[in-house]
Amino acid sequence: MNDVGLVTRTSWLLLIHQLPAKPAYARVKVWRRLQALGAVTVKNAVYALPSNEETQEDFAWLAREIVELGGEVLVCEAALVEGLDDQQLTAMFVAARNEDYAKLAKDARELERRLGVEPADAEVPGQVARLHRQLSEVAAIDFFSAAGRDAAEQLITALETRLQERSDAMNLEQDLSATQSSATQSPLMSKVWVTREHVQIDRIASAWLIRRFIDPKARFKFVSGRSYLPRVGEVRFDMFEGEYTHEGDRCTFEVLVGRAGLDDPALAAIGEIIHDIDLKDGKFGREEAAGIRTVMAGIAASQRDDEQRLARGAAVLDDLYESFKAGFPR
Numbered sequence: 001m002n003d004v005g006l007v008t009r010t011s012w013l014l015l016i017h018q019l020p021a022k023p024a025y026a027r028v029k030v031w032r033r034l035q036a037l038g039a040v041t042v043k044n045a046v047y048a049l050p051s052n053e054e055t056q057e058d059f060a061w062l063a064r065e066i067v068e069l070g071g072e073v074l075v076c077e078a079a080l081v082e083g084l085d086d087q088q089l090t091a092m093f094v095a096a097r098n099e100d101y102a103k104l105a106k107d108a109r110e111l112e113r114r115l116g117v118e119p120a121d122a123e124v125p126g127q128v129a130r131l132h133r134q135l136s137e138v139a140a141i142d143f144f145s146a147a148g149r150d151a152a153e154q155l156i157t158a159l160e161t162r163l164q165e166r167s168d169a170m171n172l173e174q175d176l177s178a179t180q181s182s183a184t185q186s187p188l189m190s191k192v193w194v195t196r197e198h199v200q201i202d203r204i205a206s207a208w209l210i211r212r213f214i215d216p217k218a219r220f221k222f223v224s225g226r227s228y229l230p231r232v233g234e235v236r237f238d239m240f241e242g243e244y245t246h247e248g249d250r251c252t253f254e255v256l257v258g259r260a261g262l263d264d265p266a267l268a269a270i271g272e273i274i275h276d277i278d279l280k281d282g283k284f285g286r287e288e289a290a291g292i293r294t295v296m297a298g299i300a301a302s303q304r305d306d307e308q309r310l311a312r313g314a315a316v317l318d319d320l321y322e323s324f325k326a327g328f329p330r
Contacts, residue, residue, distance in 0.1 A: 010090070011050070012080065012089065013051045013056060013075060013077055013078075014047070014048055014077075015039065015049075015059050016074045016076075017030070017066050017071055020070045020071060026071070029065075030071075032281075033062055033065065034047050034062070037059075037141065038096075038141025040089070049143075050093075050143050053300070063075050064240065093144050097141070097142045097146035097148065098147065100148075101138065101146060101151065101152040102152075104131060104134060105148070108131055109155065111124055111131065111159055112155070112162075124163070132156055132160065132287065133285050133286075135152060137280070139290075140280070141280075189215055190233075191215055191219075191233060191234065192218075193210055193215070193237055194220075194223060194230060194235065194236045194237070195207070195242075196223065196239055197223065199300075202253055203238045204314075205253045205317060206252045207220055207314075208317045209257065211314070212318075213264075237252055249283070251271075253270075253274040253278075265324070266325040273286045277293045299313055
């Protein structure tokens, strides 16, 4: 049999949902989450993402939120056959991201104008940092490399360069004071910590937190099912129905820090980064999130074994923790 006429198709995830009329904020909350994930509308209440490990996890968590809000939801993997085709749906994603990049470019030009006005606008540096963060957030959901990214990136980079030159000219320096933080240890010791296989940022960071600050003798077990029933001596994390998992708008790492009573500013800072990467809601606006997201994505892409992902991720987080710890007074 020859392959003439066969077409390679893109695999898509579709989220189909229905929400009750009340509470009224539920629709806005779900819409904002979908926008943050980069989903596009296929039809009313039907949203699409290209299918991969991360988008599957994103839709899984959103589906859980929809159910908690009293709604109904279906997430399925699909290939387009009739009507809308792969090229058209891809174009919808590209158009959405180009709109995002165009707005960033417009805002960057306005900040460039304000930066040239004397006396200098004190709010500009913070707004440039916010633009950089927003660019990183849009790039993270730019699944098909929209052409508008280059122009926005060049404008924002030029702004950062001008700010740095101005800072150097004024000889502005910021001293960081050294500190030592004592780790608080959880009573949960020598447990088998169970989570879903194919670990990503929240599970990698949570495992690092567990082994370094909560349970130094922790062992990890990776399972595929959502309804895994723990055995004696096992604790589930970042899983549906897990003992330690998302609570409200907090990711698993944040929940672990809080419930273990870890009062450590450096861990709180890392928690904000993990939150911004995992939930994609920009709650804390951490500038470091873009770099950590890229590093962790590289680890996941190069390492199929979950233990290797944890080991490589732990090395990154060890260094990040030491960097933050040096910046917080005792």
